Amino acid sequence: MAFDLSALGSFLRSDDPPHAGGYEDPAPRVGFFTDTSVCIGCKACEVACKEWNAIPEDGLTFTGMSYDNSEHLGASTWRHVAFIEQQRPMGAPSAGGGAGTTTVDLGMPTMPAAAGSSSADEALGGDGDRTGMRWLMASDVCKHCTHAACLDVCPTGALFRTEFGTVVVQEDVCNGCGYCVSACPYGVIETRKDDGRAWKCTMCYDRLGAGQEPACAKACPTDSIQFGDLDELRVRAQARVEQLHEAGVPEARLYGADPNDGVGGDGAFFLLLDEPEVYGLPPDPVVTTRDLPVMWRNAALAAGALLTGLAATFLGRKR
Numbered sequence: 001m002a003f004d005l006s007a008l009g010s011f012l013r014s015d016d017p018p019h020a021g022g023y024e025d026p027a028p029r030v031g032f033f034t035d036t037s038v039c040i041g042c043k044a045c046e047v048a049c050k051e052w053n054a055i056p057e058d059g060l061t062f063t064g065m066s067y068d069n070s071e072h073l074g075a076s077t078w079r080h081v082a083f084i085e086q087q088r089p090m091g092a093p094s095a096g097g098g099a100g101t102t103t104v105d106l107g108m109p110t111m112p113a114a115a116g117s118s119s120a121d122e123a124l125g126g127d128g129d130r131t132g133m134r135w136l137m138a139s140d141v142c143k144h145c146t147h148a149a150c151l152d153v154c155p156t157g158a159l160f161r162t163e164f165g166t167v168v169v170q171e172d173v174c175n176g177c178g179y180c181v182s183a184c185p186y187g188v189i190e191t192r193k194d195d196g197r198a199w200k201c202t203m204c205y206d207r208l209g210a211g212q213e214p215a216c217a218k219a220c221p222t223d224s225i226q227f228g229d230l231d232e233l234r235v236r237a238q239a240r241v242e243q244l245h246e247a248g249v250p251e252a253r254l255y256g257a258d259p260n261d262g263v264g265g266d267g268a269f270f271l272l273l274d275e276p277e278v279y280g281l282p283p284d285p286v287v288t289t290r291d292l293p294v295m296w297r298n299a300a301l302a303a304g305a306l307l308t309g310l311a312a313t314f315l316g317r318k319r
Protein backbone atom coordinates (compact mmCIF):
# COMPACT_ATOMS: atom_id res chain seq x y z
CA MET A 1 0.00 0.00 0.00
CA ALA A 2 1.41 3.41 -0.96
CA PHE A 3 1.95 5.79 1.95
CA ASP A 4 0.64 9.29 1.23
CA LEU A 5 3.24 11.68 2.68
CA SER A 6 1.22 14.75 1.73
CA ALA A 7 -1.57 13.41 3.94
CA LEU A 8 0.91 13.14 6.82
CA GLY A 9 1.98 16.71 6.18
CA SER A 10 -1.55 18.05 6.18
CA PHE A 11 -2.32 16.11 9.37
CA LEU A 12 0.70 17.63 11.08
CA ARG A 13 -0.10 21.08 9.74
CA SER A 14 -3.89 21.25 10.16
CA ASP A 15 -5.13 24.66 11.25
CA ASP A 16 -8.26 23.14 12.73
CA PRO A 17 -7.07 21.21 15.78
CA PRO A 18 -10.42 19.78 16.95
CA HIS A 19 -11.16 18.31 13.50
CA ALA A 20 -7.54 17.17 13.16
CA GLY A 21 -8.09 15.31 16.41
CA GLY A 22 -10.68 13.17 14.65
CA TYR A 23 -13.81 14.78 16.09
CA GLU A 24 -16.61 15.10 13.54
CA ASP A 25 -18.63 17.70 15.39
CA PRO A 26 -16.32 19.20 18.01
CA ALA A 27 -17.06 22.03 20.41
CA PRO A 28 -15.58 25.46 19.51
CA ARG A 29 -11.86 25.66 20.24
CA VAL A 30 -11.20 27.22 23.63
CA GLY A 31 -8.11 28.85 25.10
CA PHE A 32 -6.48 31.23 27.53
CA PHE A 33 -5.82 34.92 27.02
CA THR A 34 -3.38 36.05 29.72
CA ASP A 35 -3.32 39.84 30.00
CA THR A 36 -0.09 40.44 31.89
CA SER A 37 -0.80 44.18 32.22
CA VAL A 38 -3.23 43.50 35.07
CA CYS A 39 -1.37 40.65 36.80
CA ILE A 40 -0.52 41.49 40.42
CA GLY A 41 1.69 38.45 41.03
CA CYS A 42 -0.53 37.00 43.75
CA LYS A 43 0.13 33.45 42.42
CA ALA A 44 -3.46 32.42 43.13
CA CYS A 45 -3.40 30.76 39.68
CA GLU A 46 -0.41 28.63 40.62
CA VAL A 47 -2.04 27.55 43.86
CA ALA A 48 -5.44 26.85 42.28
CA CYS A 49 -3.76 24.74 39.59
CA LYS A 50 -1.82 22.75 42.18
CA GLU A 51 -4.89 22.17 44.32
CA TRP A 52 -7.36 21.23 41.59
CA ASN A 53 -4.97 18.91 39.79
CA ALA A 54 -3.45 17.48 42.98
CA ILE A 55 0.05 18.29 41.74
CA PRO A 56 2.80 17.32 44.20
CA GLU A 57 4.87 19.90 45.97
CA ASP A 58 8.15 20.54 44.17
CA GLY A 59 9.95 22.95 46.41
CA LEU A 60 10.01 26.70 46.70
CA THR A 61 13.36 28.24 45.94
CA PHE A 62 14.23 31.76 44.95
CA THR A 63 15.96 32.10 41.61
CA GLY A 64 18.45 34.60 42.98
CA MET A 65 17.38 36.89 40.16
CA SER A 66 13.95 37.89 41.46
CA TYR A 67 11.29 37.30 44.11
CA ASP A 68 9.94 34.41 42.03
CA ASN A 69 9.98 31.26 44.13
CA SER A 70 8.67 28.65 41.69
CA GLU A 71 11.27 29.38 38.99
CA HIS A 72 9.75 27.89 35.83
CA LEU A 73 7.13 25.62 34.33
CA GLY A 74 7.74 21.94 34.90
CA ALA A 75 6.25 18.53 35.56
CA SER A 76 4.85 19.77 38.88
CA THR A 77 4.36 23.46 38.04
CA TRP A 78 1.74 23.77 35.31
CA ARG A 79 1.18 27.50 35.89
CA HIS A 80 4.16 29.67 36.65
CA VAL A 81 4.02 33.37 37.44
CA ALA A 82 7.25 34.98 36.29
CA PHE A 83 8.43 38.06 38.20
CA ILE A 84 10.66 40.34 36.17
CA GLU A 85 12.17 43.31 37.92
CA GLN A 86 13.48 45.94 35.55
CA GLN A 87 15.77 48.63 36.85
CA ARG A 88 15.00 51.31 34.37
CA PRO A 89 13.24 54.63 34.65
CA MET A 90 9.55 54.49 33.98
CA GLY A 91 9.87 56.71 30.93
CA ALA A 92 12.94 55.01 29.39
CA PRO A 93 12.78 53.18 26.05
CA SER A 94 11.84 49.52 26.28
CA ALA A 95 14.12 46.68 25.16
CA GLY A 96 12.33 46.74 21.83
CA GLY A 97 13.08 50.41 21.32
CA GLY A 98 9.54 51.52 22.11
CA ALA A 99 8.73 55.04 23.10
CA GLY A 100 8.83 54.19 26.80
CA THR A 101 6.52 53.46 29.68
CA THR A 102 4.38 56.03 31.30
CA THR A 103 2.30 55.53 34.40
CA VAL A 104 -1.23 54.60 33.36
CA ASP A 105 -4.30 54.17 35.51
CA LEU A 106 -5.37 50.60 34.80
CA GLY A 107 -8.25 50.82 37.23
CA MET A 108 -6.41 48.92 39.94
CA PRO A 109 -6.84 49.67 43.64
CA THR A 110 -4.31 52.20 44.93
CA MET A 111 -2.46 52.47 48.22
CA PRO A 112 -3.43 55.39 50.39
CA ALA A 113 -0.86 58.17 50.45
CA ALA A 114 1.48 58.24 53.45
CA ALA A 115 0.97 60.93 56.04
CA GLY A 116 2.48 64.14 54.82
CA SER A 117 2.56 62.98 51.18
CA SER A 118 0.33 64.45 48.58
CA SER A 119 0.07 61.40 46.33
CA ALA A 120 0.55 57.65 46.16
CA ASP A 121 3.66 58.22 44.03
CA GLU A 122 5.20 60.18 46.85
CA ALA A 123 4.24 57.38 49.25
CA LEU A 124 6.40 55.09 47.09
CA GLY A 125 9.35 57.26 47.94
CA GLY A 126 9.35 59.37 44.82
CA ASP A 127 8.62 62.95 44.17
CA GLY A 128 5.89 62.35 41.63
CA ASP A 129 8.53 61.50 39.03
CA ARG A 130 8.66 57.68 39.24
CA THR A 131 12.19 56.64 38.36
CA GLY A 132 12.59 53.34 40.23
CA MET A 133 12.05 49.73 39.18
CA ARG A 134 9.14 48.43 37.25
CA TRP A 135 7.79 44.94 37.75
CA LEU A 136 6.50 42.74 34.99
CA MET A 137 4.47 39.71 36.00
CA ALA A 138 3.21 37.03 33.69
CA SER A 139 1.43 33.76 34.38
CA ASP A 140 2.88 31.25 31.92
CA VAL A 141 1.37 27.93 30.92
CA CYS A 142 1.37 25.26 28.18
CA LYS A 143 0.47 27.01 24.92
CA HIS A 144 -1.82 24.23 23.60
CA CYS A 145 -0.29 24.93 20.19
CA THR A 146 -2.23 24.68 16.94
CA HIS A 147 0.69 22.65 15.60
CA ALA A 148 1.80 20.78 18.71
CA ALA A 149 5.16 19.10 18.23
CA CYS A 150 4.80 17.21 21.52
CA LEU A 151 1.74 15.53 20.11
CA ASP A 152 3.36 14.83 16.72
CA VAL A 153 6.26 12.88 18.24
CA CYS A 154 4.52 10.90 20.99
CA PRO A 155 4.93 7.21 20.02
CA THR A 156 2.32 5.80 22.41
CA GLY A 157 -0.62 8.14 21.84
CA ALA A 158 -0.37 9.34 25.43
CA LEU A 159 -0.66 12.92 24.16
CA PHE A 160 -3.91 13.63 22.39
CA ARG A 161 -5.97 16.51 21.03
CA THR A 162 -9.20 16.98 22.93
CA GLU A 163 -12.59 17.92 21.51
CA PHE A 164 -11.91 21.46 22.80
CA GLY A 165 -8.73 21.75 20.69
CA THR A 166 -6.42 21.48 23.71
CA VAL A 167 -3.48 19.05 24.18
CA VAL A 168 -3.59 16.59 27.08
CA VAL A 169 -1.25 13.83 28.37
CA GLN A 170 -2.71 10.57 29.60
CA GLU A 171 -0.39 9.58 32.41
CA ASP A 172 -1.49 5.93 32.30
CA VAL A 173 -0.37 5.65 28.63
CA CYS A 174 2.89 7.66 28.84
CA ASN A 175 5.99 5.43 28.82
CA GLY A 176 8.36 8.23 29.83
CA CYS A 177 10.41 8.21 26.60
CA GLY A 178 10.68 12.02 26.79
CA TYR A 179 10.39 12.68 23.04
CA CYS A 180 7.77 15.35 23.77
CA VAL A 181 10.15 17.15 26.14
CA SER A 182 12.75 17.84 23.46
CA ALA A 183 10.08 18.53 20.80
CA CYS A 184 8.27 21.35 22.66
CA PRO A 185 9.51 24.71 21.32
CA TYR A 186 8.55 26.43 24.59
CA GLY A 187 10.19 24.07 27.08
CA VAL A 188 6.85 23.41 28.75
CA ILE A 189 6.47 19.66 29.15
CA GLU A 190 8.74 17.72 31.51
CA THR A 191 9.10 14.24 32.91
CA ARG A 192 8.73 13.90 36.66
CA LYS A 193 11.81 12.55 38.44
CA ASP A 194 9.97 10.16 40.73
CA ASP A 195 7.73 8.43 38.18
CA GLY A 196 9.49 9.26 34.90
CA ARG A 197 6.30 10.21 33.07
CA ALA A 198 5.56 13.46 31.23
CA TRP A 199 3.24 16.03 32.80
CA LYS A 200 1.88 19.43 31.85
CA CYS A 201 -1.22 21.65 31.93
CA THR A 202 -4.41 19.94 30.73
CA MET A 203 -6.37 23.21 30.68
CA CYS A 204 -8.38 21.38 33.36
CA TYR A 205 -9.86 18.92 30.85
CA ASP A 206 -12.05 17.45 33.57
CA ARG A 207 -13.53 20.85 34.40
CA LEU A 208 -14.14 21.70 30.72
CA GLY A 209 -16.07 18.47 30.34
CA ALA A 210 -18.30 19.60 33.20
CA GLY A 211 -18.87 23.03 31.64
CA GLN A 212 -16.53 24.81 34.06
CA GLU A 213 -13.61 27.13 33.39
CA PRO A 214 -10.06 26.04 34.36
CA ALA A 215 -9.11 26.50 38.01
CA CYS A 216 -6.44 29.17 37.33
CA ALA A 217 -8.85 31.42 35.41
CA LYS A 218 -11.51 30.92 38.11
CA ALA A 219 -9.06 31.92 40.84
CA CYS A 220 -7.45 34.95 39.16
CA PRO A 221 -8.72 38.03 41.03
CA THR A 222 -7.86 40.52 38.29
CA ASP A 223 -9.03 38.60 35.21
CA SER A 224 -5.45 38.52 34.01
CA ILE A 225 -6.24 34.94 32.95
CA GLN A 226 -9.30 34.85 30.72
CA PHE A 227 -10.73 31.60 29.41
CA GLY A 228 -13.20 31.08 26.57
CA ASP A 229 -13.80 30.72 22.85
CA LEU A 230 -10.41 31.27 21.22
CA ASP A 231 -11.72 33.46 18.38
CA GLU A 232 -13.55 35.70 20.84
CA LEU A 233 -10.47 35.94 23.04
CA ARG A 234 -8.35 37.07 20.09
CA VAL A 235 -10.80 39.88 19.31
CA ARG A 236 -10.91 40.90 22.99
CA ALA A 237 -7.11 40.84 23.21
CA GLN A 238 -6.69 43.05 20.15
CA ALA A 239 -9.12 45.58 21.62
CA ARG A 240 -7.13 45.56 24.87
CA VAL A 241 -3.87 46.24 23.02
CA GLU A 242 -5.45 49.18 21.20
CA GLN A 243 -6.82 50.50 24.50
CA LEU A 244 -3.36 50.36 26.06
CA HIS A 245 -1.72 52.03 23.06
CA GLU A 246 -4.24 54.87 23.28
CA ALA A 247 -3.55 55.11 27.01
CA GLY A 248 0.19 55.65 26.39
CA VAL A 249 1.59 52.10 26.64
CA PRO A 250 3.16 51.58 23.20
CA GLU A 251 5.05 48.45 24.37
CA ALA A 252 1.82 46.43 24.68
CA ARG A 253 1.79 43.60 22.18
CA LEU A 254 0.24 40.16 21.71
CA TYR A 255 2.31 36.99 21.80
CA GLY A 256 1.05 33.70 20.36
CA ALA A 257 -2.18 35.16 18.96
CA ASP A 258 -1.17 35.08 15.28
CA PRO A 259 -2.44 31.95 13.45
CA ASN A 260 0.30 32.54 10.86
CA ASP A 261 3.22 32.22 13.27
CA GLY A 262 5.60 29.25 13.44
CA VAL A 263 3.24 27.11 15.52
CA GLY A 264 0.01 28.15 13.82
CA GLY A 265 -0.92 30.28 16.82
CA ASP A 266 -1.27 29.27 20.43
CA GLY A 267 -4.36 28.11 22.30
CA ALA A 268 -2.88 30.06 25.22
CA PHE A 269 -1.64 33.49 24.21
CA PHE A 270 -0.47 36.60 26.05
CA LEU A 271 -0.50 40.38 26.16
CA LEU A 272 3.07 41.41 27.02
CA LEU A 273 4.57 44.75 28.02
CA ASP A 274 8.04 44.04 26.66
CA GLU A 275 9.88 41.73 24.29
CA PRO A 276 9.05 37.99 24.69
CA GLU A 277 12.67 37.23 25.67
CA VAL A 278 12.27 39.44 28.74
CA TYR A 279 9.63 36.97 29.97
CA GLY A 280 11.74 33.93 29.00
CA LEU A 281 9.62 33.22 25.91
CA PRO A 282 11.13 32.38 22.51
CA PRO A 283 10.67 35.35 20.18
CA ASP A 284 9.83 33.34 17.09
CA PRO A 285 8.84 29.77 18.01
CA VAL A 286 8.61 27.19 15.24
CA VAL A 287 7.01 23.77 15.49
CA THR A 288 9.98 21.44 15.72
CA THR A 289 8.31 18.79 13.53
CA ARG A 290 7.85 21.27 10.68
CA ASP A 291 10.27 19.45 8.38
CA LEU A 292 9.16 15.93 9.28
CA PRO A 293 7.23 15.19 6.03
CA VAL A 294 10.18 16.40 3.92
CA MET A 295 12.61 14.35 6.02
CA TRP A 296 10.50 11.20 5.58
CA ARG A 297 10.24 11.83 1.85
CA ASN A 298 14.01 12.26 1.56
CA ALA A 299 14.58 9.13 3.65
CA ALA A 300 12.19 7.18 1.37
CA LEU A 301 14.00 8.46 -1.73
CA ALA A 302 17.39 7.51 -0.26
CA ALA A 303 16.13 4.04 0.67
CA GLY A 304 14.69 3.61 -2.82
CA ALA A 305 17.99 4.62 -4.43
CA LEU A 306 19.89 2.21 -2.17
CA LEU A 307 17.59 -0.71 -3.02
CA THR A 308 17.83 0.08 -6.73
CA GLY A 309 21.63 0.12 -6.49
CA LEU A 310 21.69 -3.19 -4.62
CA ALA A 311 19.33 -4.80 -7.13
CA ALA A 312 21.45 -3.57 -10.04
CA THR A 313 24.61 -4.95 -8.42
CA PHE A 314 22.98 -8.30 -7.68
CA LEU A 315 21.54 -8.68 -11.18
CA GLY A 316 24.85 -7.58 -12.77
CA ARG A 317 26.74 -10.30 -10.91
CA LYS A 318 24.32 -13.03 -12.04
CA ARG A 319 24.97 -12.35 -15.74
Ligand code: SF4
Nearest residue numbers: 142143144145150184
Ligand atom coordinates in the same frame (compact mmCIF):
# COMPACT_ATOMS: atom_id res chain seq x y z
S1 SF4 B 1 3.57 24.33 24.41
FE1 SF4 B 1 4.80 22.45 24.23
S2 SF4 B 1 3.74 20.98 25.56
FE2 SF4 B 1 2.26 22.65 25.16
S3 SF4 B 1 1.10 21.95 23.33
FE3 SF4 B 1 2.80 23.24 22.57
S4 SF4 B 1 4.42 21.71 22.10
FE4 SF4 B 1 2.94 20.68 23.46
Ligand code: SF4
Nearest residue numbers: 039040042043045220
Ligand atom coordinates in the same frame (compact mmCIF):
# COMPACT_ATOMS: atom_id res chain seq x y z
S1 SF4 C 1 -2.48 35.72 36.74
FE1 SF4 C 1 -4.10 36.35 38.21
S2 SF4 C 1 -4.00 34.76 39.82
FE2 SF4 C 1 -2.09 34.58 38.64
S3 SF4 C 1 -0.61 35.86 39.75
FE3 SF4 C 1 -1.52 37.19 38.17
S4 SF4 C 1 -3.25 38.20 39.19
FE4 SF4 C 1 -2.66 36.47 40.53
